[in-house]
Amino acid sequence: MSEQLVYAMEVILNGLMAGVLYALVALGFVLIFKASGIFNYAQGVMALFAAMTLVGIMNGQVPFSHLINAIFGSHITQFGWQVPAVIAILLTMAVMVLLAWCVQQFVMRHLVNQEPIILFMATIGLAYFLEGVADLMWGSEIKSLDVGLPQGINLWIDETTLNIFGYGFFIDNLDIVATIVAALLVIALVAFSQYTKQGRAMRAVADDHQAALSVGISLNFIWVMVWSVAGFVALVAGIMWGTKSGVQFSLSLIALKALPVLMLGGFTSIPGAIVGGLIIGVGEKLFEFAIGPLVGGATENWFAYVLALIFLVFRPQGLFGEKIIERV
Amino acid sequence: MKTKLTTLALGAMMAAGPAMADLVFPSLSYRTGPFAAGGIPFADGYADYFTLLNERDGGIGGVKTRVPECETGYNTEKGVECYEATKGEGALVYQPLSTGITYQLIPKATADDIPIHSMGYGRTSAKNGDVFSHVFNYPANYWNGASGAVNYLLGENGGDLNGKKIALVYHNSAYGKEPIRTLEELAKKHGFELVLLPVDSPGQEQKSQWLQIRRDKPDYVVLWGWGVMNQAAVQEAANIRFPMENFIGVWWSGAEHDVTPAGDKADGYKALTFTGLGSDYPIYDDLKKYVVDTGKAAGAGDQLGSVQYNRGLYAAMLAAEAARTAQEIHGTAEITSGQMRDGMEALDITEAKMADLGMSGFGPEFKVSCENHGGPGLVGVAQWSATDKTWSVISDFQPTDDDVINPLVDEDSSAYAGENKIDPNC
CATH class of the missing domain: 3.40.50.2300 (Response regulator)
Incomplete structure (x- = not known):
């Protein structure tokens, strides 16, 4: 087998893994859009907020300590304890549920029946607000996140591929974990929406919220639930990306990686987010590998959007999106 | 009662003497956004050094210093806005803290007769003082x-x-x-x-x-x-x-x-x-005594000794020494930005001076000249x-x-001079 083909195989595998990470972010967008028709611009910031909260809780950091110290002249920054990762994740999830309730109670509830663009603008405001709150709450320094996930080259894959192809493939252990987590997450989300009462109610609201309301489904509850689930997905994405390069403001920018995934996979399909992520991941990595050196490299950011636009020409609703036909 | 109040007011006025304007060193900081982790310690170091001068020495040459901070978020447009918003306060020198902002400010600041110090960043060929009269990038680019x-x-x-x-x-x-x-x-x-x-x-x-x-x-x-x-x-x-x-x-x-x-x-x-690392320098004893222990440290006061804090401290020291040089050259304590530029161009950093400042070995020895605004590049x-x-x-x-390096500097700066029709400065 030619050397270039072996390298391309390694690139494809890594592209698939990167695609899973993109899909993790895209899933949060899909959940909220599917249930409420809102394109949640704040999803990336929610991942940042969740990861910062997780690290803060794990390290026993006093929230809003800068503010407290500035007002009262005190010097408190730490509680002096460390919280195990599992408990910290549960506590962070509780914070995300509280955030979901606040978003519904103070923002979205007042905007029911408004145009989608108004709701979108509200989520832009929410994104900037959350950024500021996260900074104020936990500080803006870069924090290490270690919840015990393995990182670095997978030696088994390295050795096995070395024996087969004469070249050991690099696959990051963290990417393998992310793939497993994403698969479990999708199974759990599908099972939740298909087999639980709340899940079916969520689907009913997604199909027709007025009809759902007429059969006694509480819109408030469902939307809080959806934002909570999106918060959970944001937490998972935040853990994966935060483990890779530290928990910092740039985490919020991972949303940019999710946009082409959504355009390609469709805004309303959970499998679409996964498949879209995989196509974008493989597409951008292969393009960078094959064409990048000819055009000066750094093609990944723009090529992801080009790829999504090409798909849009043929399927404007995305690969798995709902085709909307409206009468004139 | 009326007489008493008048006496008190007159006494206060006499005690205060003639009011002197502060020496203003704006800080275009970025404490928020994706690059805040690097911006916070630099801004803290920059502010703390001037606080130290005020608290320990009463300022520079008897004139207090002031560091108005403007948040750029490392965004070029905001950086230019910050420049426009603060230059009227009597700004003596700008540290744009971003290559993008530096590029935008070069023509503006030159026209406004305000010097720029882009230490270790910005337009590299600004080392050529013959072309870039108001831009300095010492000690290295x-x-x-x-x-x-x-x-x-x-x-x-x-x-x-x-x-x-x-x-x-x-x-x-x-x-x-x-x-x-x-x-x-x-x-x-x-x-x-x-x-x-x-x-x-x-x-x-x-x-x-x-x-x-x-x-x-x-x-x-x-x-x-x-x-x-x-x-x-x-x-x-x-x-x-x-x-x-x-x-x-x-x-x-x-x-x-x-x-x-x-x-x-x-x-x-x-x-x-291009700067010293850690906090094993005598200046840190003074920082602790006059700035940290008195609760006057910038930000959370938790960045002392970090790499970027030291860089901010060093940039502030170079600005302060240039201001001191300008005061000596022009025989006035209340210098203008144009006079500050002259001070920067005549800056002479010797090991003896660094030792006096409690920063021995913190940076290299160097002397700025009209032709060389970039220092020795060590x-x-x-x-x-x-x-x-x-x-x-x-x-x-x-x-x-x-x-x-020098032929590349000459080539790039000559091209800039040609495009902008700049007459030689030296």
Whole structure:
């Protein structure tokens, strides 16, 4: 087998893994859009907020300590304890549920029946607000996140591929974990929406919220639930990306990686987010590998959007999106 | 009662004497946004040094200093807004803290007769004071950085890089592209192969670049990153088990927050520096006494001794010494920005002066001139110890390759002078 083909195989595998990470972010967008028709611009910031909260809780950091110290002249920054990762994740999830309730109670509830663009603008405001709150709450320094996930080259894959192809493939252990987590997450989300009462109610609201309301489904509850689930997905994405390069403001920018995934996979399909992520991941990595050196490299950011636009020409609703036909 | 009040008021006025305007050193900081981790310590160091001067010495030449801070978020448009908003306060010098902002401010500040100090960043060819009358980039610039890295590697290889392969992983922006031309010239001169690997901003995802490094097996990797790109690069290098001792970053890729997310695996990573590291300098005793212990430290007061804090401290010291020089030249304590420019152009940093300031060895000795606004371009190398969580200098400030750099400076500055019809300053 030619050397270039072996390298391309390694690139494809890594592209698939990167695609899973993109899909993790895209899933949060899909959940909220599917249930409420809102394109949640704040999803990336929610991942940042969740990861910062997780690290803060794990390290026993006093929230809003800068503010407290500035007002009262005190010097408190730490509680002096460390919280195990599992408990910290549960506590962070509780914070995300509280955030979901606040978003519904103070923002979205007042905007029911408004145009989608108004709701979108509200989520832009929410994104900037959350950024500021996260900074104020936990500080803006870069924090290490270690919840015990393995990182670095997978030696088994390295050795096995070395024996087969004469070249050991690099696959990051963290990417393998992310793939497993994403698969479990999708199974759990599908099972939740298909087999639980709340899940079916969520689907009913997604199909027709007025009809759902007429059969006694509480819109408030469902939307809080959806934002909570999106918060959970944001937490998972935040853990994966935060483990890779530290928990910092740039985490919020991972949303940019999710946009082409959504355009390609469709805004309303959970499998679409996964498949879209995989196509974008493989597409951008292969393009960078094959064409990048000819055009000066750094093609990944723009090529992801080009790829999504090409798909849009043929399927404007995305690969798995709902085709909307409206009468004139 | 009325007489008593009048007497009191007159007494107060006499005690106060003639009101002197503050010496204003605006700080275009970025404490928020994706690059805040680097912006906060620099801004704290810059502010704390002037606080120290006010508290310990009563300012500079008897005039108090003031550091109005304006948040740029490392955004060029906001940086220009900050410049416009603060220049009317009597700004003496600007540290734009961003190559993009520097480029925008060069013509504006020159027209306003306000000097710019872009220390280790900005437009490299601004070293040529004959063309850039109001821009100073001492003590070192990007091209010194590129040459410093190559010089260090030459030292590691017995003076011979022939046949070696060096990969440059760089931020795909004007900043990241700065060293390319110099490295290309140095590659020709020393016979090494240069591999260019751009990373798009912000740089969280670098898998493709590091897979290529794993395939191509360069002998050394030079990193020219900023923000999350640095942490991601160090992590990816650790993931592919690239030897950290062969991985060397520019000075903006060598702070504590760049290496801590990778934990123990970052041990041995190297970075260039043009300032002293750590807090083992006498000035820190004064900072503790007059600034920290009195509760006057900037920000949370928790950045002292960090790499970027020291850089902010050093920039402030250079600004203060230039102001002092300007006061001496013009025989007035209340200098203008134009006089400050003269002070910067006549700045003479000697070891004796550094020792007096409690900063012996903190930076190189140098003298600025009308022709040379860039200083000597001396560059050191530091190495990270993950065990001690400290940076240590492993190569002292060394000269860089002026034979390669100066023609490039002349070429670029001449082109700028031609485009903008600039008459020689010197």
